[in-house]
Amino acid sequence: MTINPILKALNSDLVLGYLDDITVGGSRQSVVDDFDRVQTMSGDLGLHLNESKCEVLVTDISRPVPTVFQNFTSIHISNAEILGAPLFPGTQMDHILAAKVDGLSTASARLQLLQAHDALLILRNALSAPKLLYVLRCAPCFGNSNLVEFDSLLRDSLSAITNCGFSTPAWDQATLPVKEGGLGIRSVAALAPSAFLASAASTHALQASLLPAGFSSDDSFTSKALVHWSNRGHPSSTPPCPSDRLQSSWDRPWIVYVQEQLALHISSDPYHKARWAACRDSISGSWLNAPPISACGLRLDDNAIRVAVGIRLGVNLCSPHVCQCGHQIDARGTHGLACRKNVARQTRHAHLNDLIHRALIKAGLPSSKEPSGLLRDDGKRPDGCTLIPWAGGKCLAWDVTAPDTLADSHLANTSVQSGAAAESAARLKITKYAGLARTHHFVPIAVESLGPCNLEGLAFIREVGRRMTLTSGDPRETSFLIQRIAVLNQRCNAAAIAGCFKGVEDEDG
Numbered sequence: 001m002t003i004n005p006i007l008k009a010l011n012s013d014l015v016l017g018y019l020d021d022i023t024v025g026g027s028r029q030s031v032v033d034d035f036d037r038v039q040t041m042s043g044d045l046g047l048h049l050n051e052s053k054c055e056v057l058v059t060d061i062s063r064p065v066p067t068v069f070q071n072f073t074s075i076h077i078s079n080a081e082i083l084g085a086p087l088f089p090g091t092q093m094d095h096i097l098a099a100k101v102d103g104l105s106t107a108s109a110r111l112q113l114l115q116a117h118d119a120l121l122i123l124r125n126a127l128s129a130p131k132l133l134y135v136l137r138c139a140p141c142f143g144n145s146n147l148v149e150f151d152s153l154l155r156d157s158l159s160a161i162t163n164c165g166f167s168t169p170a171w172d173q174a175t176l177p178v179k180e181g182g183l184g185i186r187s188v189a190a191l192a193p194s195a196f197l198a199s200a201a202s203t204h205a206l207q208a209s210l211l212p213a214g215f216s217s218d219d220s221f222t223s224k225a226l227v228h229w230s231n232r233g234h235p236s237s238t239p240p241c242p243s244d245r246l247q248s249s250w251d252r253p254w255i256v257y258v259q260e261q262l263a264l265h266i267s268s269d270p271y272h273k274a275r276w277a278a279c280r281d282s283i284s285g286s287w288l289n290a291p292p293i294s295a296c297g298l299r300l301d302d303n304a305i306r307v308a309v310g311i312r313l314g315v316n317l318c319s320p321h322v323c324q325c326g327h328q329i330d331a332r333g334t335h336g337l338a339c340r341k342n343v344a345r346q347t348r349h350a351h352l353n354d355l356i357h358r359a360l361i362k363a364g365l366p367s368s369k370e371p372s373g374l375l376r377d378d379g380k381r382p383d384g385c386t387l388i389p390w391a392g393g394k395c396l397a398w399d400v401t402a403p404d405t406l407a408d409s410h411l412a413n414t415s416v417q418s419g420a421a422a423e424s425a426a427r428l429k430i431t432k433y434a435g436l437a438r439t440h441h442f443v444p445i446a447v448e449s450l451g452p453c454n455l456e457g458l459a460f461i462r463e464v465g466r467r468m469t470l471t472s473g474d475p476r477e478t479s480f481l482i483q484r485i486a487v488l489n490q491r492c493n494a495a496a497i498a499g500c501f502k503g504v505e506d507e508d509g
Contacts, residue, residue, distance in 0.1 A: 006041045010034040013212040016082070023082055025057075032066050055080075085138035093139060097146035100132055104150060108157035116305035117292040119161045120183075124288075128154055129186040137199035137247075140221040142192040142228045151187050158185060162309045163302070169265050170313040172258050173279075178288050180255055181279035183309065193229035194250035197222065202245035233257040271332070271406060272314050273415035275450065278405045279312055281418045283458065284451025286479075286486035296480075298487050304494040311450065311493065323500040336500040337449045337493060338407035344499045345402070348492035352447060353383045353400045355488060356464075359481055360386060363467035365396075382433055382442070390441050397440040398460070399433060401425045402489075405450040419452035426454035449493055451486060461485070 007017045012034050014025030024034050042048065051071040057080045058065065065074055079092040086093035107127050111119040132150065135141060155171050158164075166174065175190065176182025200222045226238070235253035243249040266272035278284050287308060292299040300308065310317045310333075317333035325341040336342050353369060360367045366387040382399040390396035403421040405414050413420035429444035436442045445457035453461070465478025474480075 002045065003042070003047075006038055009037055009041060013215075014210065016210065018083060021083060028066060032068055035068055083138075085135055087139070089140060089144070093141065093144065094146060096135060097132075097141065097144055097150070100135070101146055101150050101153060104131070104153050104157070108153060108160070111157060112160050115292070115299075116161050116163075116302040117300045120158075120288075120305060120309075121292060123154070123157060123161065124184050127157075129188050129191055132188050133191075133195060136188065136192050136195035140196055140225060142189075142196060142225055144192075147189040147192055151189050154185055154187075158183070161305075163306045164310050164313070164315050166313065166315060169262055170315050173262055173313050176255060176258060178285040179280075179282070180259065181276065181285075183312070184288060190232060190254055191251065193225045193232065194254065195247055196225045197229055197250050198245060198247035200225070201241070266314075270411045270415040274405055274411050275311070275314055277414060277416075277418040278448065278450035278452050281450075281452040283453060283482050283486065285312075286451070286482045287490050289479075290483035290487050297484060300487060300490055301494075303498070304491050307494040307497055308490040317497060321501065325500075329500055333497050333500070334404075334406050336496040336498075338404035338409075339496070339500060342496050342499045344492055344496035347495060348402045348489070349400055351488050351492065352402060352445070352485065355484060356398060356400060356445060356461075357384055359461075359464050359468065360384075360396075362471065363464050364471050365390070365467070371397075380432075382436065385440060392441070394439065394441050396443065397433070397436050398443045398445055399429050400445045400447070401429060402447050402449065402492075405448040405452065414448075419448065419454065422446035422448045422452050422454040422457070426456060447485060447489060449489065449496075451489060453485075 003017060003020070003022070007015055007022070010024060012024045012026035012030045014023070015034075016023040022038065024031055024038075026034075039049065054069075054072045055075050056065050056069045056072040057075055057077050059077050061074060061076045065072070078088050078090045080087045081092055081096070084096075086096055104127055108123075111123060111127075114122070129136075132141075132147075141147060155166060155174075158174065159166055173181060174183040174185055175187040176184075177186070178184040229235075229250065233254040234257065238244065239246070239249035262276065263273075266276060287300070290298045307317060309315075314332075316331035318329070318331060320328070320330055323329050323335055323339060323341075325339055327335055327339065329335045336344065339345070357367050357369050367384055368387060369384040370381055371385050382397045385397040386395045388395065403410060403425045405421055407421070410421040410424070413424065423446070425446040426444035429446070430442065433442050443456060443460045444454060445460065446454040447457070461481060462478050465481045468477035468481065469475055
């Protein structure tokens with residue numbers, strides 16, 4: 001706002017202003033005249049140019065610049081940058097991207113000094129695509145070899161943090177957004193054309209208003225980006241206006257393409273089909289969005305991160321060995337999630353039940369676990385009930401169960417439909433406690449080992465979260481509750497897998 005009168009007084013063909021940076025473009029004389037105006041008007045405001053930090057962009061570096069610009073740094077237009085973004089492919093773009101690669105290399109080495117959960121969060125949210133997104137949107141970086149090197153460093157850093165080895169399909173899955181079944185560590189090489197095209201579309205009107213009358217705002221780089229984008233995901237058409245202004249609209253065809261390739265790769269393996277279906281469930285990746293806060297029970301130790309990432313991406317977790325129950329375990333190592341002799345199964349159930357109980361109390365609903373008065377004919381009782389009415393004058397009774405997504409008995413269904421094991425377990429619970437319907441609202445809560453929850457149970461969890469918000473005033477209570485359940489689930493997965501090794505006891509046993 002301070003320099004706006006100065007910008008309006010300039011007469012060159014191109015005038016750009018951002019905070020205290022001014023860019024002026026036009027004929028030699030018009031730029032010289034505008035420089036004099038800037039000097040005079042800024043002096044009246046008490047502002048002064050630091051000429052040692054100013055640049056003059058020229059098309060011929062050998063041609064002398066006007067005398068008033070002698071203290072400026074002369075830069076050939078091909079090596080120019082504005083506000084940290086290169087204008088053209090070339091030496092300067094390579095230099096900027098190479099600096100990003102070097103920065104990631106330094107940061108990756110330091111990340112290994114942190115706990116895996118912290119390091120994974122920092123890598124995904126600060127050091128991967130977000131670190132480059134500004135440059136990707138402003139400059140035609142697509143096709144630059146430094147982006148491929150950046151991706152390679154990301155892959156190596158993720159492998160070091162999680163202590164997992166990634167095949168090409170596993171890495172491709174890791175580059176998908178969390179809600180699409182990945183880890184959210186986006187490939188910058190794949191993202192580059194989408195980011196540039198979205199930026200070009202969203203700023204097209206602004207470009208037209210900034211450029212001189214009659215000057216076309218269409219450029220060859222947008223056309224090249226479109227060709228590059230089309231070749232990567234083979235989309236049938238470009239996003240229509242106004243959707244073309246959204247980066248997600250350009251990114252979507254590539255995400256779908258990667259998902260189709262992954263589905264094709266695992267089409268003959270029920271185990272991986274079930275894993276892949278569970279990964280795309282709406283809440284299965286909630287643990288990836290949880291901040292690693294120990295006081296809130298949201299931190300996963302290094303081994304739990306290794307197991308959580310390994311199961312999600314389908315990588316091998318151990319060497320083949322014999323379980324304590326006598327079962328031969330393969331390199332995937334997930335037998336412990338369903339092993340009946342593994343004490344971690346009871347631990348998972350107890351912790352999930354306790355979490356639901358504490359959430360109800362926080363929501364203002366006094367509750368009791370394993371109430372003695374709600375016995376069936378066979379003496380069994382639900383996991384808990386509220387002590388005041390939930391709805392319609394009836395108290396709530398709930399029962400928790402934790403089926404394994406990858407158990408042999410469930411693969412036929414979970415490989416076809418996400419959450420199938422949870423829904424099947426919930427139906428059994430409803431049948432088991434059918435007699436309670438006369439006096440209570442009964443809700444089964446079935447949380448699979450890979451994260452999916454039965455629909456009725458998920459609706460109940462969200463309702464509890466809503467009531468917690470009414471009590472605390474924090475609108476994030478629902479997401480926090482889902483994250484706590486997801487983190488607890490991953491922690492129990494690690495304990496269940498560790499419990500299959502001979503001589504290793506469950507840490508809570």
